[in-house]
Amino acid sequence: MSQTMFDLLLRSLWETVLMTAASGLISLLFGLPLGLALIATDRGGIAERLWVNRTLGAVVNGFRSVPFIILLVALIPLTRLIVGTSIGTWAAIVPLAIAATPYYARIAEVSLREVDRGLIEAVRAMGGGCWAIIREVLVPEALPGIVAGFTVTLVTLVGASAMAGAIGAGGLGDLAIRYGYQRFETAVMVAVVAVLIVLVCGIQWIGDRLVARLDHRA
């Protein structure tokens, strides 16, 4: 592999990492509160508001049903409004984050729902309100699942960012399609896949380590 090719691979790796990290962070920031809102407002939840729950659920499902490649194009006006341009790495972060947020919200919701109701009851019985339950019970108790779910989301984002090549965002996936697939450069394809494997394994390894450290349940 030539030096140019190697530089290209490095740059693509950086673009993928940037897109994954930025959109991942945004999805965590918005997805976790959304997941909390989904379980809190549900029937029997700590702040039961059924109509809020139904509305949030419908919006989440709506976003999750749109194929990412369509979302990428459909969100161009919004992207232009936020980033100022509709092409490039930063432009891809907007649709990636918007797709990942409801996805992560559902994953977080599953972990939060698994928190023993008895614990919520215990904190209510000692005079804790809704906010105390979120802070002292729901988030800390579900944290291993919240982190594990975030790991899954990041890996999914690595995959989804490949499609962002369609709007000129670059990244490893884009490199693999343009050089490896369209120009039949098998060496590039193999190199990209190898880098992706290492990246995904790295994310998963860090995630697993973190979960093991946070989990005091067993």
Add this chain to the structure above:
Amino acid sequence: MTQHFAAIEGLSPLDAARSETVVRIVDLKRRFGQTPAVDGISLTVRKGEVLGIIGRSGAGKSTLIRCLNGLERPDGGQIFVEGREITGLGERELQPLRRRIGMIFQHFNLLSAKTVEENVALPLKLEGRPNAERLKRAGELLELVGLADKAKAYPASLSGGQKQRVGIARALAARPAVLLSDEATSALDPETTRSILALLKDINRKLGLTILLITHEMEVIRSIADRVTVIDAGRIVEEGPVWSVFAHPKSEVTRSLLGSIRPQLPEQLAARLRPSGREAVLRLDISGEAARRPLLSELATSIPGRFRLIHGGIDHIQDEPVGTLFVGAATETGGIAAVIEFLNHRGARVEVLGYVADNV
């Protein structure tokens, strides 16, 4: 200011002098759909006492105890905690009141992500106390329950009994006026149960803590309660001092709940009972004075016949002797009536269970 102080400390003499009643429940009702879970229960819990509420599962005791701290909303009736009515209060108004009520649970409900120390300090954190004060209090309480060395451990590494000790320490952290115990020993083995009950009794004596506990085990009532209330189908069927309910159970429910801890005629003997025979088998329920006097020897000197103890024993509940004896009485024809009269006269309740032909 004085009042405010008393309300925080909970155990100050001022508070004790002001009101003897910590919890008062008046005609409480709660139904689920068409089924009433609590159907008109009235009771009071006095300061410093241990009141046990017992019933079979589904009798409504859990619903009752959960109404006390507003985890369950009653449909009717009133609940007063330290003289203040809590029925009809909103969730936000209930929060400061719940801090006056500690609660321990069957499954401990400790937070797995927090250390033992953090678990115990949590009620104080919710009250907004500074960290140093919280940790100091948590340390004292862990000392009290004998787990000072486990402060930094996580609950998952503790045994069931240790978890419940942490639960007790946590329930006491905010210096509550009353401790509610919801089947706190039901998930523990008999030996651990005894040690947890001993701890509760010890805390009750040392701190003068008022305890209201619900259970389905008479053994729990026997070991720590001062008074007992038996409930069935959402209603009170019997109540009184523990020794007196144990000595004179009035309802069928109480008798059946007592069944497991009171002496029963062994089955192989019961199978040999006949409607008539030479020797009558009597069941004597005795308590108080009747159990203190040399009843059998008096019987033997007053009425001719052979009397022998077959089974049974005398237990001491709240320092009162309460016992059940199974006695074989071989008398002349018609002598049994005299025996029963003699025993009744001396305060024993007698029941002729049957007769056996010869020695059993």
